[in-house]
Amino acid sequence: MASLFQRRRNKATQVERVRERRHEGFLRYAGFRWAKISGGLCLLIIVSYALIDVTPRHNGGSWYGYTLGTIGAGLILWLTALGYRKRKMTSDHWSLKAWTSAHVYLGLSLIVVGTWHTGFQLGWNVHTLAWVLMMLVILSGLYGVIVYATLPAALSNNRDEMTQMQMLEAIRAFDRQLHSAAQPLTPEDTAPVLAALDEDPFAGGIGARLSGRYRNCATAAALRTLTLSRSSDTEAREKVVGLLKQKEAALARLRQHLRIRGLLEIWLYVHVPLTFALIAALSAHIISVFFYW
């Protein structure tokens, strides 16, 4: 018996290895298994909704509504458990990849489960609030899936085979060179250079991070000032200007890197807090139904 399980496990590991080799992502995991399952679930719900005659009309309080509501609440809790599951790594046949694949597709099917549960009766109340939060969580997740599928390529192109720390190190090197090259400059010219040196490459709020536009960039300002300045020794200034240009390029690469990483991460700042808001609103929704039964 034990050997039977052993063999089965070996087989599973083998299948997993094949998948690894083909670089099968969570979206196309096991030939879109979970996409098919959740698609089937949605189809089943839509068709049965149309066929089943509920009196006086479809809403969350009919037997059909209760069924969908229970499925939906269960799904929400299970989907939330991904946050726990991902911290417990295993390579078994319920791998994290399988779990993520199911999370994505079952999460999308929740649009149908939740919306059809409402019977399309929406209003300004806690019940609709829970639905809205659920939709926001799903939409942010959908955004996450899309950026996970598209942005890593851009991230890789931008890095140009550098690590993050190498990008930062390049800036540090230009800073050092700038510091020594700027020594002969007049105080008027050193001030902008000093400001450029004082600039934190990681500064800027969430807006600057995501847009990649840094309006008060001191390096760009120093470059502008020194290009126009006539006060210092020309040769020294030219050298500083050249260094500033190089630093600006390095900074641009780092900022693009930060921007793409920001876009890859920002949805989680919506997805996770709203998930807990959703669970709270869902509890209020369920308790309210039974409280005013």
Add this chain to the structure above:
Amino acid sequence: MSFILRRISTTKTGKQIVRDQALPGDTITLGRDAGNVIHVADLAVNPHHATISSGDGRMVRVAAQEGLGFDLNGRSETVADIDSAAGAELRFGGHRLTIAREDDKIILLVERIDELSQSSKDVDEAKAFSLQGVMPGKRVGAWAFGVLMLLAFLIGPIWAWHSYKNVNERPDGYHADSAWLSGPLSSAHASLKNDCQSCHVEPFVAVTDKACVNCHTGEHKAMSMAHANAPAAMLLAARHPPGVGEKILAGFAKTFNKPQGRCVDCHTEHEGAGPMAATPQKFCADCHDGMQGRLKAAGHPTMLADASDFGTGHPEFRPLVRPAPGGKLVRTTLAKGVVDYNGLKFPHDVHLQATGGVARMAASFRGRYDFGKKLECENCHRVEADGVRVKPVEMERDCAMCHSLAFETVGGVTRTLRHGEPDQVVADLTAYYRSTPPSRPLQLGGMERRRPGAYAEGQVYNIYFNEVATRPSRAQDAVRAVFSKGGACYDCHTIFAPQAGNSWRVAAVDQTPRYLQKGWFDHDAHKETACADCHTAAPASKASTDLLVPGLRQCRDCHVGENGARIVKVETATESPCAMCHEYHSDGGKPWMPARQRKKKVAATTNQPIPGTYSVSLITGPEGRGLYDVTWRTPALHGARRGG
């Protein structure tokens, strides 16, 4: 006086190497320029930043040269006198100048304390490159949002409930539990929108009938009599076997304490603003569809036929009829040959013919009555004031226009026989013959002189005086004539000849006011339809015993099931749930229906004159044929003018 410049460098192993260098002269310059005695390679330091001098070898004066000052103990200064024995720390840009005194020598220690640039500072890679640095943490957000939701939408509403727990009526204003409102209340309950507790009294207890009855006092019984009188076992047996869905719902209901059979099971709320929805057909059909078989199987045989949907599954009507003259009323299934004795003789066919005597008589009365070229149903049948049912036919109002009972005119006033009182008819006729002389024969007129005494039979006075003598006994003949074939009474009534101790008797007339006792038919709602469209047998009916109540077949020409189910072809379908005709609570009233589904009530009632009757119509004649607005006027009695 000598200054010593001390430099400290740190080896890779962390070991510090101290190098001292004596500086020449009493005044030492400090700056970025290479020509300074102390050269500080710091962009934040001016080329010739400051001079350091000492007069007595103890006090040190530091003076800034080019406007830019220095920091002394955290304050910005341009000149400072420092006791070297006490020591001090000065800051020039990113460098620190420490002044101290050792062995009568002033030690100047210069070291870089700031990083060369901001980027040179150490960073936590995981934090700096991700959004952690610029966004509030996810965990914080999760907690904040979660707690906010629970406060606003769980604690708040429960608090609102708690604070008005034993209050009869809540004050106006916002109550947190209105966030729980699952849908708008019906218009009747709209005022309770802020007062959830008026119905949801106890938490986790489904709305009870008690909450309804608190306001709805005695409006109707909880159940119709028919249902309330039935044993509970029978009612339970009548229910159809639950489907999958109902099993689920029943499971929910049982698990979460939601008893069945409450008012709110049918009178559903929170289904949208506007009037409360009528009870759906399914509520009835759940039991009545296939009920006979189930009840029989359960040992409760019933006469009730199965009904599932008006369009497809409804038993034939069972009107209340009198199967024999003078017999009792019984409910009988409508079928060909069912008779209803109301005591009258009335051939509908003769009265409704387009040609013939009746039509000609009606046509001759045009202008006097609302008759057309022939008689119409509404010329004789009037509806009740509410328009629902048809009034029983009354002789004086509905027949006497043609069927006159006049027998004499006295000074222009017509005397008629008293309808409905045969004894009075006999008395009136007898009195008439007793009190009036016969008309004078022609032979007795003129100026011709005649001999008296010619009274014997065959003689001239005998014509008149014999008549006078025998006149009172003529009354018997007249009475007999009136009650016999060809007489005024006999035409319409069944007459019983005088028997021992009895005078002439007329069979009682009993017109059934409502044939369909279990359903509700509203004539007013159907007044756009011609009578004969439903009462199809009327134009050809030869006897008044023909039952002219329309059958299911006629209704189904327009009425289909609640969801449009039908057996026959219907052009303009009217979806008809059970509640359109059947009243569950059996309080005798009209079945309730939301206002928007009701037909507009525009029926002119029989006893009201139509507007304008007394003004223009006197000149132009009545407008239209006014279906139900015939008013009673004294019949014109041609026969009376001729002397009876």
